[in-house]
Amino acid sequence: MMKILVTGGLGFIGSHTVVELVNAGYDPIIVDDLSNSSIKILGQLAKIIGYEPPLYQFDLCDEAAVKNFAAQEPEVGGIIHFAASKAVGESVKLPLKYYRNNFFSLVNILNAYEGKPLNFIFSSSCTVYGQPDVLPVTEDAPVKPAQSPYGNTKQIAEEILQDVIAAGSTYKIISLRYFNPVGAHESALIGELPIGVPQNLVPFITQTAIGKREMLTVFGDQYNTPDGSNIRDYIHVVDLAKAHVAALKLAEKDSFKGYDMFNIGTGKGTSVLEVIKAFEETTGVKLNYRIGPARAGDVEQVWGDVTKSTNQLGWKTELDVNTMMASAWNWEKYIAENPLQ
Ligand code: WQD
Numbered sequence: 001m002m003k004i005l006v007t008g009g010l011g012f013i014g015s016h017t018v019v020e021l022v023n024a025g026y027d028p029i030i031v032d033d034l035s036n037s038s039i040k041i042l043g044q045l046a047k048i049i050g051y052e053p054p055l056y057q058f059d060l061c062d063e064a065a066v067k068n069f070a071a072q073e074p075e076v077g078g079i080i081h082f083a084a085s086k087a088v089g090e091s092v093k094l095p096l097k098y099y100r101n102n103f104f105s106l107v108n109i110l111n112a113y114e115g116k117p118l119n120f121i122f123s124s125s126c127t128v129y130g131q132p133d134v135l136p137v138t139e140d141a142p143v144k145p146a147q148s149p150y151g152n153t154k155q156i157a158e159e160i161l162q163d164v165i166a167a168g169s170t171y172k173i174i175s176l177r178y179f180n181p182v183g184a185h186e187s188a189l190i191g192e193l194p195i196g197v198p199q200n201l202v203p204f205i206t207q208t209a210i211g212k213r214e215m216l217t218v219f220g221d222q223y224n225t226p227d228g229s230n231i232r233d234y235i236h237v238v239d240l241a242k243a244h245v246a247a248l249k250l251a252e253k254d255s256f257k258g259y260d261m262f263n264i265g266t267g268k269g270t271s272v273l274e275v276i277k278a279f280e281e282t283t284g285v286k287l288n289y290r291i292g293p294a295r296a297g298d299v300e301q302v303w304g305d306v307t308k309s310t311n312q313l314g315w316k317t318e319l320d321v322n323t324m325m326a327s328a329w330n331w332e333k334y335i336a337e338n339p340l341q
Pocket of ligand 1: 219
């Protein structure tokens with residue numbers, strides 16, 4: 001079976017991708033420094049896939065450690081690079097933490113396997129589009145000036161990858177521009193484990209519903225949208241994980257050369273108030289929320305055009321917003337009984 005290195009493989013999207021890689025017959029190897037994940041996820045993965053994948057715990061910013069790892073695992077056929085700091089708000093307060101972590105780790109891992117013909121899948125983000133001029137946003141939409149150091153690291157990382165290809169690298173590289181990943185595996189054994197107060201909408205909803213948070217604040221209802229709340233393209237994390245397998249399969253084709261990137265979303269926009277309504281209707285739990293001021297830096301509305309992904313990756317989402325809410329709620333109830341942090 002082909003070995004696939006999954007950096008950040010114990011994280012939210014990484015762990016779900018490990019499951020889909022095994023389901024597709026790959027042999028995942030996890031590298032994770034546990035800075036934003038729990039070692040307990042390894043045991044949770046074993047309950048789903050039947051074994052604990054190999055885990056190497058070290059900092060990808062440590063060049064010597066990365067070179068040492070590559071010497072131990074020379075037969076890697078593909079790399080899926082999730083490992084990065086990803087909190088938009090924190091990146092504004094701690095830009096150097098984000099530039100160091102997100103760039104040093106990327107450059108080190110690219111350097112370590114340079115010269116080998118392998119497939120590199122990069123975790124990018126719709127945040128590179130900022131507030132698109134036209135919706136749904138397509139991959140050839142202009143990349144807007146980043147609204148945060150986090151977003152800037154994703155934009156510059158995509159440029160680094162294209163420069164590596166232009167220099168004649170042996171790699172084949174695909175960037176996946178995620179929209180908003182939410183939900184959890186149907187087993188409720190893995191899911192999102194935010195540290196501290198959740199910055200993102202859905203974990204804040206489920207923590208409010210279970211009583212960990214007093215009340216959800218909806219950040220603004222005066223936007224130029226049908227119900228006034230802002231709009232995103234929420235995608236089930238399992239659909240997102242499957243997109244990584246589809247990207248690997250595309251890169252493995254002889255016909256694929258060089259670099260490409262794809263929007264990974266549902267192609268539909270859903271407002272914050274619609275998400276809350278879906279949560280309440282799906283779970284039967286009344287959510288305690290209030291309308292508050294808009295959050296600085298939020299774009300008003302963004303959702304993806306996924307025609308290119310559907311046509312060229314042979315992939316599209318299968319799970320709807322109700323399934324996203326039900327799975328997120330099942331996961332929240334699971335970790336209330338089985339703490340994993
Ligand atoms: C979604 C919507 C908020 C919290 C960011 C990054 C993106 C990705 C996901 C890393 C917005 C509203 C939220 C709350 C609210 N990050 N909201 N009350 O900002 O779209 O995307 O996180 O991979 O790259 O840009 O996601 O979940 O923070 O917000 O009303 O308590 O929910 O205003 O409209 P966002 P989010």
